Every structure is written in structure tokens, then in C-alpha cells.
Amino acid sequence: MTDAYHARVEELPWVDPAPRNGLLEVFRRRYLLRLLVRREISARYSGSFLGLVWSYLNPLSQFAIYFVVIGLFLQLHDNVPNFAIHMFCGIILVHYFTETFNAGTRSIVRNKAIVRKMAMPNEMFPVASMLVSLYHVGPQVVILVLACLGYGWVPDLGGLVAVLLALAIIMVLGTAFALLFSAANVFFRDWASFVNILSNLVRFSVPMIYPYSIVDERFGSIAQYYLFNPMANAVLLFQRAFWVGTTDHPEELARTDLPDHLFARGFVMLGAALVFLVIAQMVFSRLEGKIPERI
Amino acid sequence: MTETIRVENVTKQFTLRYHRTFKQVTVAMMKGRRISDTFNAVDDVSFTVSAGESIGLMGLNGSGKSTLLKMINGVMRPDQGNVRTRGRIAGLIATGAGFHPQLSGEDNIRLNAAILGMSEKEIDRRYDEIVAFSEIDTKFLKTEVGHYSSGMSARLGFSVAIHVDSEIFLADEVLAVGDRPFKRKCLKKMEQVRDSGRTLFYVSHSAGSVRRMCTRVLLLEKGQLIFDGDVDEGIKILHYDEDKDENEPDTDQDQDDEELGNDI
Numbered sequence: 001m002t003d004a005y006h007a008r009v010e011e012l013p014w015v016d017p018a019p020r021n022g023l024l025e026v027f028r029r030r031y032l033l034r035l036l037v038r039r040e041i042s043a044r045y046s047g048s049f050l051g052l053v054w055s056y057l058n059p060l061s062q063f064a065i066y067f068v069v070i071g072l073f074l075q076l077h078d079n080v081p082n083f084a085i086h087m088f089c090g091i092i093l094v095h096y097f098t099e100t101f102n103a104g105t106r107s108i109v110r111n112k113a114i115v116r117k118m119a120m121p122n123e124m125f126p127v128a129s130m131l132v133s134l135y136h137v138g139p140q141v142v143i144l145v146l147a148c149l150g151y152g153w154v155p156d157l158g159g160l161v162a163v164l165l166a167l168a169i170i171m172v173l174g175t176a177f178a179l180l181f182s183a184a185n186v187f188f189r190d191w192a193s194f195v196n197i198l199s200n201l202v203r204f205s206v207p208m209i210y211p212y213s214i215v216d217e218r219f220g221s222i223a224q225y226y227l228f229n230p231m232a233n234a235v236l237l238f239q240r241a242f243w244v245g246t247t248d249h250p251e252e253l254a255r256t257d258l259p260d261h262l263f264a265r266g267f268v269m270l271g272a273a274l275v276f277l278v279i280a281q282m283v284f285s286r287l288e289g290k291i292p293e294r295i
Numbered sequence: 296m297t298e299t300i301r302v303e304n305v306t307k308q309f310t311l312r313y314h315r316t317f318k319q320v321t322v323a324m325m326k327g328r329r330i331s332d333t334f335n336a337v338d339d340v341s342f343t344v345s346a347g348e349s350i351g352l353m354g355l356n357g358s359g360k361s362t363l364l365k366m367i368n369g370v371m372r373p374d375q376g377n378v379r380t381r382g383r384i385a386g387l388i389a390t391g392a393g394f395h396p397q398l399s400g401e402d403n404i405r406l407n408a409a410i411l412g413m414s415e416k417e418i419d420r421r422y423d424e425i426v427a428f429s430e431i432d433t434k435f436l437k438t439e440v441g442h443y444s445s446g447m448s449a450r451l452g453f454s455v456a457i458h459v460d461s462e463i464f465l466a467d468e469v470l471a472v473g474d475r476p477f478k479r480k481c482l483k484k485m486e487q488v489r490d491s492g493r494t495l496f497y498v499s500h501s502a503g504s505v506r507r508m509c510t511r512v513l514l515l516e517k518g519q520l521i522f523d524g525d526v527d528e529g530i531k532i533l534h535y536d537e538d539k540d541e542n543e544p545d546t547d548q549d550q551d552d553e554e555l556g557n558d559i
Contacts, residue, residue, distance in 0.1 A: 002347065005492040006297040009346050009462055012381040014301070017369030032409040039395075039402055117393035118410045119369030119384075289372045292365065293309060 017119060022281050025121040032120070036128040040103075041135060055136040059095045063088060070209045080211050081247040082151060085144070089238040090208025092140045096133055097170050097231060098199035104129040104178020105185050105195045112295045122288060123281070126178035130171060137167070144242060151246035158263075159241035165266045166237040169230050172273040176280040183287040186295050206235040213257045227259055230269040237266050296345035298381070299462055299494045300367060305376035307337040307362055307518075336362040338518035339376070346462070349495035351509035351526060353533055358515040360498050364388055364465050367496065382462025385411050386496070387452050387469050394448055396441030400431060403440050404455055411459045421458050428484075429454035430477070445472050457484050464488050467498040482508070502530045 019025050026033060041052075048054065066087055070076050077083030107125035108115060115122060141163075185191040206229070207215065216223045226232060236258055244250045244258070259265065311332045323330050337359045344350055352360050365371040368384045393410070394403045404425055408418045426436065429450045440448055449472040457464070466485060470478045485508060489495045497508050505512065505526065512529030514522035522529050 002492040006346055009297045009299060009381060012462070014379045014381055017367060017378060017380045017384060018372045019369065029409075031415050032406075035402075035406050035409050039398055039406065111395065113395055114393040114406075114410070115370075117365075117370060117388045118407070120410045289374075292370050 019119060019121045020285075022121060022285055023123050023127070023277075026123050026127050029121075029124075033124060033128060033131075036124055037131045037135070040128050040132045052136075056139065059091050059140060062095070063091050066091075066209050076210065081253070082243060085147060085151065085243045085246050086211065086239060087208055088144055088147070089241075089243050090206050090235045092137060092144060093166060093170055093235050093238055094203055094206060094208060094231070095140075096137050096167075097174050098202060099133040099136065100130045100170075100174030101177050101181070101195055101199055102192075103133065104174065105181040105192050107178070108182045108291065109185055109189070109192075109295065115295055116292055122183075122291060123179060123284065126182045127175060129178055130175045133174070134167075134171065148242050148246050153242065153245040156245070159245065161263070162237040162241040162266070165263070165270065166234040166241070169234045169237075169266065169270050169273055172270065172277050173230055176273065176277040179277075179284050180280040183284050183291065186291050187287070202231055205229055206232045207239070207257075208235060211257050212236060212239075212259065216256075216259075223259075227265060230273055233262075233265055233269045236262060296347075298343050299346045300342075300344040300381075301377070301379045302340060302342050302363075302367070303377045303379075305337055305340050305363075305366060305373040305378060306335055307359075307366060307371060308333050308374045309336045309362075335518045337366070337373075337515075340515075340518075340520045341376075342513060342520065342523055344494055344496075346494055347489075347492045348511055349489045349497060349509045351505035351512045351529070352496060352498045352515070353500070353505065353512060353529060354515035359518040360515055361388060361467055362518075363515065364467055364496065364498065367463075368465055380463060383412050383460065384463040384465065385456045385459040385461035386463070386465025386467070387449075387456050388465065388467050394440045394452065397439055399438060400436040400440055400443070400451060404436075404451065407452070407455045408459060411456070411461070413459055417460075425454045425458045428458070428480075446474065446477075449473050450477055453481055457481075457488070461493065463494045463496065465496045465498075468500070470499065470501070470504065505530065 021028075050057070063084075067077075067084060070087075071083055080086055104126040107129045108122055111125050114120075115125075181191050181195055203209075215226050219226065240254070240258055240262055244253050247253050311334070312330070320330055340359075340363065352363070354360050362371065364386075365388055366373050366378050367380065368386060368388065369378075369380075370388070393407065395406065398406065404422065405418055408421070408425075409415075413421070426433070431447055431451055435443070435447070440451070443451070449469070453469055453473075464485070469481055473481070482504065485495060485497070489508065495508070497505065499505050499508075509526050511524065512522065512526045513520060514529050514533060522532050
């Protein structure tokens, strides 16, 4: 019996016990990822009475505040048809990104009990945070679709591509940022506060509470730099999918309030986000060795 | 013999940071004080272990035992040198498993087992066995592990780790917590592990149980491997035998374990 055992062990390869394949390893161990996502969904609001409802109250309250302040007080929405839809397109995506970014940044520190003692790819935690945030996007999109249908919007294939492209950009970008800052946050907790400030900026860097036409009008040639922001591209793609179709003159609106070559820009941004993800992974791998001792 | 662990010239350096905030760092720099210091927690350690061996890893507190185990199970990476292993590694580091305090016992069992590399099916099959061995009341399994007593979470951790099919089992001071009947049960289970031909790594301060469990002793002192060989000789070098007469509180613990050893 022991001889058979020895023979079997003899067959096993010599490996480095520390996991080294980063994100690839994360997707190989899907059951573990699923467990982590499921438990994060319940843990994110553990000890709270309303629980998951907060995920909806949060964007809804933002929506209400902006709608009242920007729309009713500042009367910006007079120039923008169906301003509520225009804004909600932005809020969903911005909220998805900032939630991924914030929760992802804290994810490794929050799981320090596990990180200290168990060998597993630590990339698991930020990726799980991104998926949990994605899980919360679903119902918000359903609300958006219902509202659009109320305005007589008809779904189209281009719109579907736009939605998937926008979500893909934010998934990749959010994971990259979460990965980078989750490792940095282990060394100095200041990063979590810094991330808070950054996520405030994101809100104003996308055409959400103001239409894209304003950027084009007021900044002229500088407007093209505005589109270097992948988040702005994602929001514009979402507006192409939902908002434009709800208005009375979609063609004209697409000309004034969406940039040229919207889809081509979207794919370029996705490519850029992927490159950034690779860089984030490389930085993460360099920092990772010190994480268990510094956490 | 079939080797399962190779540790080659492994060094792990830790950095001590005396000042962490911006204000402290600037003040310290102005006064010309050092803001950090390094030391080798594990210093140029090499050894190989074969399947079926059971190693007693001994040394005083802070000698680098847990750090060495963390590099063997892959939580930490050596700064210099190599660690190579064969097969699955399970076990406990520093008296407890990596449990998440905000998760229920049940969730933690699954999570822990999945991290150790078990598949969903394997976990489903072993789940009842794990719970039964831990002797934790099912009503507590729905409660957060953070509310468990230290003995309870140690029991659960040991139970998960021992039920994973692994080639290498690491047991770091597993018997430091837990009551006597459970200690006895753990020792018995570990003897089974040892006798099945798997590799056992056992960290303990009790000479008695090391003598019972182990076939070879590794001694660490300030991160360096000062002895590798016969069990009795190793214990003698560490003076744990003499301690019995000098150190009162240790005596109880030691005799307790000695008895335990004899029980089996």
C-alpha cells in the first residue's frame, strides 16, 4: 500500500507552492471564485437591516439629488430631452465602476484573516469585488430598460453591442484599478481614502449631469482629449443604446450628442483597458510577495 | 525514498518599521533615527523531506517556525532560495486556519476546503465527516466564526485541514488550544496521517508529543537551522528536558502532553 502511494507521489510534479499565475489562476478556480462572490454579496452589507436594498438606494439617491439640483434648480435639463434617462445611463456605469474600485481596493485588507494563512491567488479578492458589483448592475439595467420602453424605445442590435462593449470596458478597467490599489492599500491604508477622492472625480468626468454636446461646444478641439477617458466612452455607448432611442429625433441627437466613430473608439478603449490590466497584474505580482507580512 | 519537500537555501527577510505615519517618519528623519530595520526570520535554511517522514519542527518563540511553514504552504515567498513541493498541502498555521470572522462556520468550511484545492463534489462528500469530527453543534454552524471560542475555531480548522486529501500535512501548534479529549483525538488522527505514508510537519513545544509523533527533528534558532536529525538528540539540544524541573507552568503542560502521548 505504501509502495503504491510512493509510486503515485513519484508521478506528481515539483511545484512552487506559492500560486504564481495571477488572474489566469483565478479563472481556473471558478468554484472558489463563486464561493467568494456569493459570500461577498452577503458580507458587503453584513449586520445591516436593509442589506442589498442599499445597492439600489445608493444610485437612486444620487439620481434624485442630481435630478433636483441639476435639472430643477439649474434647469440644465431643458436643453436635454429625456434628461432622466440620459443621467441614469451615466449613474449606472459610474456606480458600477466606483463600487468596484472602492470595494476592490479594500478587498485584500478586509480578507486579511485568509490572506495571512492560506495560499491562494490574492487576485481572487478584487476580481470577486468586481463581479459582486456587476451583480448589482443587473436590476438597475432592468429598471432602465423598463423606463426606456415607457418612452417608446425599441431595442436594436447596435444598442446591444454598445451595452456589452460599455460593460466590458468597465469590467476590465475596474478590475485593473481594483487590482492595483488593493495591493497598494495593504502597504498604506491612505490609498483607500485616495480612491474615494478619485471616484468623486469620475462622476464629473463623464457626460452624465451634462450632455456631451456641451463639451464639444465649449472646449472645441480639447474635446477630443475628453474622449481619452474610457469611462466617458462607456457612458456614451450606454446613451447610444438607451437614451438616443427614447427621444423624438434620434438621428439628429446622435450627431450632436455622440462623438464620431463611437464604436471604433469603444473598441480602442477596451484594448487600452486590457493593456492597463496587464500592467496592473505585473505591478500586483511584484507587490504580492510582501502582502502576507505587511497586512 | 520519494521526496515531497525540497527547501534550498531559503532566506526570508522581514522589515521592521518603527514609524508609520508621515509625521513620525519626518520627525525620525530629522533626528537622524532609523526608520526601519531588517532581520532574517529564516536564514539560509536547506533540507529535504521524504514521503512518510514526520518532522518535528522545534525552536523557541520567534525562531522562524511559522515563517518557514508559511513558505512551505505557499503563503509567503522566500526572498532567496527555493521551495518546491509535491502534491497538495493542507494544515494549520499558528494554531488556526484562515477563517473569515464574519462568515458562518458552514461557509468557512466550504471556503477553506475550496482554497485548499477541494472541488465542490469532494466538499459535499466530506462535509458531514468534517462537521462530525469537529464536534461542533450544528446550530453553531450558522453563526459567525468570529463569535466562536478559540477552541471551537481551532477544532473546526483542524477538522477541515485533516479531511483534505493531501500529500503534506502541516500542523502548527494545533494542540495549544482545545481540550484534552480533542487533543487526544487530533493526535490519533495525525498518527493515521503519518502511518498512511503522507508527509507530516509537526510544530510543538512539547517534547512528549514530538517524541511520539516524529521520526526526525528540525531545530530552528534565530532563523537558522541548527539541528536536523534524531528526535531525542534534538530535544536534548533544545534543553526542553531540563525545562521540566525549572519552569513550573511548562511542567504541567508538558506532563499533560506526555500523558497524552502515552495514551495513544
